[in-house]
Amino acid sequence: MPNVENLRKQAKQYLRWHRERYYPVAAQIRSFLARFGELPDSEVLETDFKLSDAQELVARKHGFESWPALIRGIESVTASATKTSNKTLILAAEPQLFVSEIDVACRFYVEKLGFKIAFSYGEPPFYAQLFRDGGRLNIRKVGGPVFESDFRARERDALSATFILDDPKPLFLEYQSVGVTFHQALRTEPWGARTFIVRDVDGNLIAFAGAQS
Numbered sequence: 707m708p709n710v711e712n713l714r715k716q717a718k719q720y721l722r723w724h725r726e727r728y729y730p731v732a733a734q735i736r737s738f739l740a741r742f743g744e745l746p747d748s749e750v751l752e753t754d755f756k757l758s759d760a761q762e763l764v765a766r767k768h769g770f771e772s773w774p775a776l777i778r779g780i781e782s783v784t785a786s787a788t789k790t791s792n793k794t795l796i797l798a799a800e801p802q803l804f805v806s807e808i809d810v811a812c813r814f815y816v817e818k819l820g821f822k823i824a825f826s827y828g829e830p831p832f833y834a835q836l837f838r839d840g841g842r843l844n845i846r847k848v849g850g851p852v853f854e855s856d857f858r859a860r861e862r863d864a865l866s867a868t869f870i871l872d873d874p875k876p877l878f879l880e881y882q883s884v885g886v887t888f889h890q891a892l893r894t895e896p897w898g899a900r901t902f903i904v905r906d907v908d909g910n911l912i913a914f915a916g917a918q919s
Contacts, residue, residue, distance in 0.1 A: 710780055717760040717773075724755040733825035735759075737837075738766040769840060800835070801867035802844040804852045805908045808834055811845050814907045818886050841869045852908040863889075864911065865903070871916035878902045878914070 723731040732747035735755070739762060742750050761773035770776040805811035808831045815821040815836050821843070826834035832847040857864075871877060878892040881904065889911050890903040901915040 710777060713764055713768075713776065713780070714761075717757060717764045720760040720763055721755065721757055724751060724760070727751045730825055730827050733823065734767075735763060737822060737824050738763050798840075798842070800842045800844050802846060803866050803906075803908070803910045804848045805845050805906075805910075806848065806850075806852055808832060808845065808847050810907055812836065815843070815845075818884055819881065819904065819912075843867060852910070858909060863903075865913050866910035868913040868915060871914055874900050874902060874914050874916040 720731055720734075724735070729747055729751070732750040735750050736742045736745065736747075739759065742753065745753070758773070765771070765773045765776035768776055768779075770779055803811075808826060808828075812823055812826065812834055816823065819838070821836040821838045824835040824837050824842070834845050836843045836845065875892060881888075881902075887905050888902060889905040890901070892900060892902040894900055898917075899915050900917065901913055904912045904914070906912060
């Protein structure tokens, strides 16, 4: 887990970006702080944004309700890790997908898969991050087709990302109800996991896996 000093630096960086009217930070503020959720970028950047707001933004990006809760969580994990190991811990992974059109991909992940946009960058956008609960995806626009024409014929089940769930069945039923295209319907694998695979608009295969319900 990041140390407290680095998190303080992150909060100050967000505060600085807001004061400098750095537009990409407005999308992050709006996504993670509900009180800014209905404001356009220009109004977000004109609001009175304090260091405490920036600290709350950092906390929520790390999955905590508040800055004090984040600090307590770090202290707890750090104390536990010190007792067991002095090695660096990998806390999370954010797979990156290549897409042909950022706007089209974002609509699919938001409208069909229930993700939210953390931020998008560029005019027109060429990079974006999406999240749902604790899962995150980074998507990047590339020129031309994402896959060669015969790629899926050769690598039919090659996954682009995998999300781990507590129970995949409710999410499968949710996606089924909105007409999501499945590469693989929900099934029990030989090793006991329950999985299903979604195919996005660019042919990326996204697996959702969890324990058997």
